[in-house]
Amino acid sequence: MEEQQVGSLHFHIDFSQPLYEQILDQARSAIAKGEIALGDKMPSVRELAQELRINPNTVMRAYQELERDGLTEKRRGQGTYVTSSPEHVASFRTALAARYIDSFMEQMESLGLAWEDIETYIRQKRDTEQGGSDL
Amino acid sequence: MEEQQVGSLHFHIDFSQPLYEQILDQARSAIAKGEIALGDKMPSVRELAQELRINPNTVMRAYQELERDGLTEKRRGQGTYVTSSPEHVASFRTALAARYIDSFMEQMESLGLAWEDIETYIRQKRDTEQGGSDL
DNA sequence: TTAAGTGTATTAGGTGATATAATACACTTA
DNA sequence: TAAGTGTATTATATCACCTAATACACTTAA
Structure with a gap:
């Protein structure tokens, strides 16, 4: 029953499902519904991991899938951004x-x-x- | 891609999901759709395990859930039967x-x-x- | 009574997905 | 140069799932 606000994103994490899957689903939903704007910067891997008190590798896994979905773009050294393409x-x-x-x-x-x-x-x-x- | 006919039941088992879950889903479906009649005898745990070439314990797990669903009744020493109650x-x-x-x-x-x-x-x-x- | 066929329980072990931990590297920006 | 990015690697731990072997209690029929 973890409830966390990270930037413009809101997460509720429990242990009913894999952590990376919950992050993935909720980030997908936020982008699909426009709760986070096109082109906006996502929380960094380390920041989100720290806020949610989970391992950075777990966040990474979710972020990689988000990019495969075409919902985010990663810029090495800069961060992860929501796609600018509607x-x-x-x-x-x-x-x-x-x-x-x-x-x-x-x-x-x-x-x-x-x-x-x-x-x-x-x-x-x-x-x-x-x-x-x-x- | 295993395709198996066992009595009046038909199973297609693969490794995309837990085995007990596939057995459960497909047996549920067969009963719900009347592909196996009310009151009919289900394959025995050992028989189904042998036909599907899986462990009896795995079949047991599916059968226990079927009974919890109210879809089957077990008679010790006799076998597992589809409920007679529509x-x-x-x-x-x-x-x-x-x-x-x-x-x-x-x-x-x-x-x-x-x-x-x-x-x-x-x-x-x-x-x-x-x-x-x-x- | 006996044997065969039922469901059930127990104990042990193997495999893979999931998650953590620690560390290091390459890149970008200030 | 330093701090913040994404990324990769290696090791370890836990749990769900599955298998294997064995034993027990019950029912039916020979």
């Missing part, structure tokens, strides 16, 4: 959304649920929607 | 679907995508639907 962010969102959706549809198919069933569930959830997440 | 299967489907949907909606939210965006993606995918999964 197209890169857009295509990343599209690609990841497609992956999520495919995986989700497979899960639904494995339960024998059709698209119409899903819509019904979601509408029900929307109607009952008053903060009640009871599972 | 209600158990139905409530399992509902619960798991809810979990999947919640998780999916969180993923979409992390990308800053609203429900309308998702519908658009899905409709696009449906229109372009001719086996083309290009990722």
Whole structure:
């Protein structure tokens, strides 16, 4: 239940998943949602590691994946920066959304649920929607 | 890429995920979709382990979870049987679907995508639907 | 009673992913 | 030159996962 604000980024780290994966997911999300602006400087590897009280190598691993995603650029000796290209962010969102959706549809198919069933569930959830997440 | 038919159950096992998880998922799916009938006998722990060429303990782990799901009943000395209760299967489907949907909606939210965006993606995918999964 | 087939439990060991620790190197900027 | 960057390496520790071997309790049928 660690809650940390580092620059314009916000992290909540626990031990339910690999640390590098949580950093990766939350940094991806922040960039995709524009919570950190295009071209902005990311926290340095060492700084983020110190703030989150984890090993620099672990942060490194997440940062390398961010660059592979096209969401950041690294400048040796200077630091890691959010990409300045809106197209890169857009295509990343599209690609990841497609992956999520495919995986989700497979899960639904494995339960024998059709698209119409899903819509019904979601509408029900929307109607009952008053903060009640009871599972 | 192992493909195995064991009784009325079909398994495809690889090393991309934990073995017990694949067995669990595929058995759940078979029961949820009625590919194996209510009350039917499941393959014995030893038989399934032998067919899939994996350790009996690994099958055991999956079978224990199936019972916790309410999808199977074990009769000591006799074997493992699919539950005879359609209600158990139905409530399992509902619960798991809810979990999947919640998780999916969180993923979409992390990308800053609203429900309308998702519908658009899905409709696009449906229109372009001719086996083309290009990722 | 016996034998074969069930689920279950225990103990031991191996492998790989994850994370830490310590250290060093190359590059950039002030 | 010094401080701050990303990067690489080596060693170690822990845990999840899987295997292996063995034993026990129960049920059914011969």
